[in-house]
Amino acid sequence: MIRYFLALFALLLPASALAQGVVTSADPRATEAGRDILRQGGSAADAAMAMMLALTVVEPQSSGIGGGGFLVHHSAARNGGGKLETIDGRETAPRAATPGRFLGPDGKTLSYAQAVGGGRSVGVPGNLRLMATATRKWGRLPWARLFAPAIQLAEGGYAVTRPLAGAAASGAARWANFPATAALYAPSGAPVAEGTTVRNPALAALLRRVAAGGADAFYTGENARALLAAANGSVGSPRDMTVADLTGYRAKERAPVCAPYRVWRVCGMGPPSSGATTVLGILGMLERFDLKALGPTSPQSWHLIAEAMQLAYADRENYLGDADFVRVPVAGLIDRAYLRRRSGLISPLRALGVYPAGNPPGAPIRTPAVQQEVAGTTHFVAVDGRGNVATMTSTVEGPFGSQLVVGEGLGGYILNNELTDFTWTPERDGAPVANRVEGGKRPLSSMAPTIVYDASGRPVFTVGAAGGKTIIMQVAKALIAHLDWGLPAREALGEGLVYFGRDGVILEEGTARAALKVDFERLGHKVVVGRLGLKANAAERTPAGWRGAADPRSVGMALSE
Template sequence: MTARFLLTGVLLLLPFSALADAANPPAARSPVNAATQMVASANPYATDAGLEILRRGGSAVDAAIAVELVLTLVEPQSSGIGGGAFLLYWDDQAKTLQAYDGRETAPSAVDETLFLDASGGPRGKSDAVPGGQSAGVPGVVRMLAMAHKAHGRLGWAELFQPAIKLARDGFVVSPRFTYLISNDKHLKKFPETAAYFFDAKGEPVQPGTVLKNPALANTLEILAADPEAFYTGPIAADIAAAIQNTPINPGKLTEQDIAGYQPRLREPVCVPYRVWRICGMGPPSSGGIAVGQTLGILEGLGIDKVRPMSAEAVNLFAESARLAYADRATWLGDTDFVHVPVAGLIDPSYIASRRALVTPGSVMPDAPAGLPPGAREAYRTVEPSEIPATTHFSIVDRWGGTVAMTASIEDAFGDRMMVRGFLLNNELTDFSFAPEAGGKPVANRVQGGKRPLSSMSPTIVFDAEGRPVATLGSPGGPLIIGFVAKTLVGVLDWKLNIQDAIALPNLVYFGGNLIMERDSALWQQKDALAAMGYQMREGSLVSGLHGIVIHYDDNGGRTLEGGADPRREGTAAGD
């Protein structure tokens, strides 16, 4: 499979997280400014909860826990305690950057035949998503407990109070929430899920309704007393029983799988970019490598010299990203199971060799994967399979502690199974369904205990003095990489404020087409782009970018500038 097909079908997988906002094109916003601390997240309830924790004297990690717990309630289609996450944390006092891996793992009993049909071919993804077969062991709770033990300032139980209160008292349902429910064909297949999201007449909960979730409140009270209660005891037993006994795609996840889950501390992936250092997650996320490769290729192509979102800019960005996506689809996987040449993929000489394939003003007939230094095994290129139902938030506390966290349950509403008030993930469908192609193994094939490849790209940027100057990320499945890279170019190269950089139109190249955000200014460049050789289409490329830029004065003081994606319902707020 050639690289030009790597993203084929991605737009077909966007209806729940992207088209939900398609009728509401981005509205102009101004950045939010603060002096000491800030939260930018996908929902105002979550932003307020995180800021409340910061005001109580909590750290950025403390606030992150409160934010994610509230998102479990108010944004259940995107993330929650039934899913996984990646968290980057900069400790400004210790001057250390840590990368926490809370990605889900496959049950020990599954193998590479998990998503094959009776004839030995890959099943359709839409058929594999609902039910227990697609669920991996949730990693969020243990990962957050691990980060809190190292960096928390407030007590663990205190961080649960905003979400518990909101679950008991209720939150006001938004139009987007109702739209997502209305357009999901699987929610009604599971009684507990249907009872929560629909009324007695089978109608979805309506905007303006105060929706309560006492079952989730009870679960959170148990976890507030002991996070291990998620992984052993009645909660774990209920998760395993639901997955094994559902009549729709029953799975093999066991209580032993849940009890054995361990979050990981990973090495951050950091790449130089002009005077900055861009740091992100390494495998099993492809985000840090692919964002770094995209920017590294662009650095030598003069992206900073062209007008933002001009035809020249679109051309350089699209061709650079194509090469990064090709390497992503060929070389990336869980390093606990496959060899990933991380150092080779971000080696400046290798990136320069990739850059040499780009001819400004033209379209590459193909964008093949390269052969990075240190590569041992020849893997087969396969298309990304993620569906963009994810969330991202960024936090800076009064001590300079900085968080970039991206969390997910994969598809909108995950596997649609609700247990004790929260939804379970369908992250196993992020694995490649076919274990091999063309006689070569696929790096991201299914294996018991393995973590599926992700595109989540929580990112922290550092200046030449080693100070954090930006934290950002986005949902969007495999499109996350492009969304984040675009925003970084906007801030670092084009000197836009974070809000304007987030609002820049999105674009992606796949299936032989340049897909540009519907109703955006990019369409003013269509004639020039057509002359270069592009075939163009519109797409609802709805990101969920949230970020904070940190400005320093000559005396070492700092101010914060936050932005939230106008394509969704997030906010930034601070003091």
């Protein structure tokens, strides 16, 4: 009888009295913003959006309202189940964009410097439309309240972090043609140093207008005019973004992509993200190997991971793109029988050496095309006391995006260079490339916000990362480290990475992976030990409740409510 009344009392209590929420991001100020929103009774989605806005201010080199992102959301149910949904806030190409956007008059691809700096690389931003959709579906607090932490940071000022200072030091040499950016992040000609206070009154003013007027205040009116002036007025811009491009932008609700891995169910974002299909491809090829028995110190574990990685990425390059424009064989790429066949190519004793794309069920005939994607981006996670989970990756693409700042007076927000994520060569062997530029199309992405469910259907782990194409591998590595090797979330994020490049397998410098060089060479790999710009965030369910984690490589932080 006592147990009955205790259970009844628990049902009558607000969920926040039963559990604590957690938040984690790549910057302590953004994490604090998310925690503040949870403490005010906000949902996981509310907290995630407050972090997205705060990161616009304090991590401008990586993400913000001038870019886009992908959100994966779990809505908890009282019976322990729930509903998984995703929102695509990826940027779109202007409707007038053509496949030859990144080709010169001679038909050859432009240099990166020619392509990235200015309006040629700018896509229609999606983050505020994503935010509007997410808060309409899952929000608990008034829209305007989510802006308060970001406005305070922009107006009152914030201290420059080591990553922001480093990005400014690298970018300042390119800002001769971008005076608004230089004025904000390299005043008096010197890039801002770590610890310097930056104030951004123009951004604060815009955030106030959007807080009062909703997302339409970004896509129409004063900001729309300023955005178009920046994008179309820059050096070398095609001048083809229009008011109709901005007002016509929509964030899209997409079906999540899920597949089993051992006793778990792993879920993520579908096209135009290649995150879920490629992560699930890696895991699916590794499932026949006993990674738990091999352990994280075994060279063979990392050799197997490296082989599966390169096979999965080959499929990514061949088949992925915006599914609104091209046929993407999502079901075939994660088909268990197909992945078993692909796994059969992997030998525990020898590197394959050549990693061709496969032929998944339902796949069109394609030729591989290499996509450029620069390390950047950010990830953040919020879990509220009711058990709702929001995990989002957000980006302006490369450091400081297109290098353009939109704003009246001093300050503003960075515009993305997301269109450089399209494949610059529109045809290969006489056939159109899946990820070529087309008007209204969303470029292929590696962003991989992920939620893992246990056998009973409970979310138990969520993770995402930043760093261009390495995002997929960072997420796959964290999943293996946590699920197979039982490492806590922070240790799983901190494990050194194995990646690949033109010169062979890359073993992350300064980590235990670097010591595998001789073992990998004996297995037939070409090996490079090198630095990789990595950062990730995660949250794990523990017996004491949810616990957040930030990559030890980053200045990020996790906080409980």
